[in-house]
Amino acid sequence: ALAAKVTVDKDVVEGLDVQDELKVCTDKLKYLVAAYEECEGTALTANDVKRLESRMSHLAYRLHRLGDEGKAQYLQVQSLYSKLKSAAKTTVPIPDPKPPTPVLSSSAGTQMNRSIKPDPKIYKWGLTFSGDMTGVSLGDFLDEVEDKRVSRKVSKAELFESAVDLFSGTARIWFRANYDKLQSWEDLVSKLRSCFLDPDYDDKLMDEIRKRTQGPDESTQVYFAKMNCLFKRLSTPLTEAQKISLLEKNLRKEHLPFLCNVDYATVDELEAAVCRLELWTRRADSYHEPPSRNLLEPRLGYQPTRKTTPKIFEVELASAMAPTPAPKLATGVSRFRNTVCWNCDQTGHTFRVCRLPKVKFCDGCGLKKVTRDSCTACAQKQTSSSGNARRGCAQSRGSRPQNP
Known part of the structure; x- marks a missing residue:
């Protein structure tokens, strides 16, 4: 309410003639009512509203200090003030005067x-x-x-x-x-x-944008900021879908598996999703093993599980029960695919590259448990071949012409 919080000076009120003061206030109220009715129905300017508000506030204060004697006129001023505030919504602002431009x-x-x-x-x-x-x-x-x-x-x-x-x-x-x-x-x-600018600036800039991938140590926020600046320099603006497509292709490869499970429709949402991924990645990289020594509360600390060492007989038993691996062929023996090894009687390699323990055999015919010197089969072949050689030599000597 008008003048409701104004402190009344009792010394001033006691020196007033209440009837004369009330008469003056009544005349001022009639003047304000006439002034408002004259402006009613027209667009009030800001100066009109301020001038009427100031006069109403002054009159309300003078009536308020008269107490019950001026209560009726005070209520009239309040009603008039409410009407003025409602009409002030159509106030026309006064433009600031500007000096002429030379x-x-x-x-x-x-x-x-x-x-x-x-x-x-x-x-x-x-x-x-x-x-x-x-x-x-x-x-x-x-x-x-x-x-x-x-x-x-x-x-x-x-x-x-x-x-x-x-x-x-x-x-x-x-x-x-x-x-x-x-x-x-x-x-x-x-x-x-x-x-x-280059005549083909937009085309070349678009090629540069397509090749602008995120650096291995470049943060997501810096990368997105630079990409947005590149987008703004194009004369033809890109759509939000085109920007997202380019950014998805140029992000670091470790981000892509995460993005397939995230929904986003704008560049800002994509940036926020990748920033969350980087945050959790940094937290995972900063993980360290919990301390287990020099603790204030040892029983509440981490207790590592002790690894038990198998006993000797268990190791020997496991090695004995393990299947014997097949012999591995040395490099370059594929040409001996149909060759039979005299050492193990298996095909695919010769006895020189056989990985199984060597046994005694004749390296001339492959007979087991004998050597070449004690092999009877090789000795018979050698005897027959030497006899044939002697007969051939005799025949060749007999066919020579006799000297005269």
């Missing part, structure tokens, strides 16, 4: 409206674009300028007026030659892109 003529004779404002000191930003391939790229330069502009609350009009401080080398020559043709900062950025 008109400056350019060197080409065209008229350009440029307001005189304090120098934003853009030359102190330390940002320049030279237009050379060795310097900063145009995309990085424009992003840096936009960040500085927003943080220092510089308008684009002010930035355009001081744009000469942002260029050097070839880019400054271009800016000086085209300054009269430029109309705004947006126009300047558009012409910069058409002049200093």
Whole structure:
């Protein structure tokens, strides 16, 4: 309520003539009612509302300190104040007056409206674009300028007026030659892109995006931030589905098995899912064995299980019951597929590469339990072959012609 929390000064009230004060307040109330009725039905301005509110508050205070004598008029002021607050919803704000903008003529004779404002000191930003391939790229330069502009609350009009401080080398020559043709900062950025960007910039940038995989030690948040910056530099924006498809293919391979069980529809949801995976991976890598010594509460600590060593006779029994492995053929014996080993009587290898224990046999005919020197079969073959050789020699001598 109006003036409900106002402290009444009793000394002032005691010195008042209640009837005279009540008469003055009644006249003021009639004036306020007439003023409100005159404005009723029209759109009140902010100044009208403030002026009536101030007068009603002053009158309510004067009636409030009169007590019961001014209670009836006080209630009328309250009712009038409520009507004013309801009508204030249609208040028309008063526009702030602006100084006239001076008109400056350019060197080409065209008229350009440029307001005189304090120098934003853009030359102190330390940002320049030279237009050379060795310097900063145009995309990085424009992003840096936009960040500085927003943080220092510089308008684009002010930035355009001081744009000469942002260029050097070839880019400054271009800016000086085209300054009269430029109309705004947006126009300047558009012409910069058409002049200093590759004609196939979007196609080449798209190829670069497809090949931009996540580094082995690159965090997910940094990777997603850089990919989003690359997406923004395309002249034709990608859809959310296209961005997700590119990111899924370029993430580290250890993330992919996890993502097949996660639902996501936006790039932000995909980033959050991969960040959770990285968090749990780091926690798993930081696992360490629990301590088991020098504990304050040994009985509540980890007790490792002791490994029992098998007894000697158990080892011997297990080795005796194990099946004997088949002999392994040495490398390069595949040509002896149909050859029979004289040592083990198995096919596929010769006795020289046999892995079984060697037995005594004749290395001439393969007879067991004899050597070549004591082998009767080989001795008979040798005797018959030597007899045939002697007969052949005699025949050859008999066929020679006799000397005269």
